[in-house]
Amino acid sequence: MREExxxxxxxxxxxxxxxxxxxxxxxxxxxxxxxxxxxxxNVADAEDALQDTFIRGYRSLARCDPxxxxxxxxxxxxxxxxxxxxxxxxxxxxxxxxxxAIAGAAVFPSDDRNAWHEAIEWALRRLPPEQxxxxxxxxxxxxxxxxxxxxTGTRISALKMRVFRAREALRELLEETVRG
Amino acid sequence: xxxxxxxxxxxxxxxxxxVRMDPRVDERVMAAVDALPPYSAxxxxxxxxxxxxxxxxxxxxxxxxxxxxxxxLAGIVVAGTRVTSLLHEPEPFAGGPAxxxxxxxxxxxxxxxxxxxxxxxxxxWDASAxxxxxxxxxxxxxxxxxxxxxxxxxxxxxxxxxWRGDPxxxxxxxxxxRPNSVVTIGGS
Numbered sequence: 001m002r003e004e005x006x007x008x009x010x011x012x013x014x015x016x017x018x019x020x021x022x023x024x025x026x027x028x029x030x031x032x033x034x035x036x037x038x039x040x041x042n043v044a045d046a047e048d049a050l051q052d053t054f055i056r057g058y059r060s061l062a063r064c065d066p067x068x069x070x071x072x073x074x075x076x077x078x079x080x081x082x083x084x085x086x087x088x089x090x091x092x093x094x095x096x097x098x099x100x101a102i103a104g105a106a107v108f109p110s111d112d113r114n115a116w117h118e119a120i121e122w123a124l125r126r127l128p129p130e131q132x133x134x135x136x137x138x139x140x141x142x143x144x145x146x147x148x149x150x151x152t153g154t155r156i157s158a159l160k161m162r163v164f165r166a167r168e169a170l171r172e173l174l175e176e177t178v179r180g
Numbered sequence: 181x182x183x184x185x186x187x188x189x190x191x192x193x194x195x196x197x198x199v200r201m202d203p204r205v206d207e208r209v210m211a212a213v214d215a216l217p218p219y220s221a222x223x224x225x226x227x228x229x230x231x232x233x234x235x236x237x238x239x240x241x242x243x244x245x246x247x248x249x250x251x252x253l254a255g256i257v258v259a260g261t262r263v264t265s266l267l268h269e270p271e272p273f274a275g276g277p278a279x280x281x282x283x284x285x286x287x288x289x290x291x292x293x294x295x296x297x298x299x300x301x302x303x304x305w306d307a308s309a310x311x312x313x314x315x316x317x318x319x320x321x322x323x324x325x326x327x328x329x330x331x332x333x334x335x336x337x338x339x340x341x342x343w344r345g346d347p348x349x350x351x352x353x354x355x356x357x358r359p360n361s362v363v364t365i366g367g368s
Contacts, residue, residue, distance in 0.1 A: 153335060
């Protein structure tokens, strides 16, 4: 059976069927949750950002192009993750990547799948938030640079530099993990 | 030391792997949604009023508006028009009750632009939600937005993708490189 398109569900919500919104939440929960988890680094913050996003999405649904709900609600999430990241940085000390930290990167056995994933998550955490965001949007969410600029308000040249630096940093941080 | 050529590809593949979030997220979201009024003809009418208020138009309600245009600089003007009698429900991102909404006029000068929009905390930074209208002939763009008391960050979006701060407004922090300006609406 074909899934009911997003546009249909959004229009049903706008016509008064609140329960139709639950279908949209279910449809996008894991996909948006993946970005929130990669960006924020822990389940609790990711869930908070996700819930906040969907609730804001409902409250401003009348502004949404019904047939572009997915991209629109993702834009809300990207902004919420920025806010959550900034608030958390103010609450706790933030590790800053430096040469010493990179040189001291721990070695994880590359044949241990869980350890490899943990190493990736660790390396991602060491990126500055703006580099992490650009890398995830480009390589995991597969947005074009035009789409990234419209979503983030950042110049394309700056986005490309952030992606480049993120790639270089991740390579350097994970080199020890994959060697031999 | 040589790296395996596919290291970054392996990293990206790992990051793309699906995650399974707690389905109770859905329950919590819907509990909050159920506490909000459903969309209906009445709320749609309120939305239509909000849309009318936001429709780009030239509103000369403050001498500052004319001054901003004459100075060929962007600015923000608080018109002070109370709109509570026109609304059924508060603006979704209002910082306070509907009774204290104020109509705020945003002005931006861009003679060469094909389009200018407003994005900020009050519309979830949606660059398509709040377009400005061009005042005929002089490259001045305007929109009025009802806002409750609070502090809002915002930017102008020129030609769909060039983000610009407001040269007359205080700057806000944005570690992601987006130019933010700040407007603070006082309470009644």
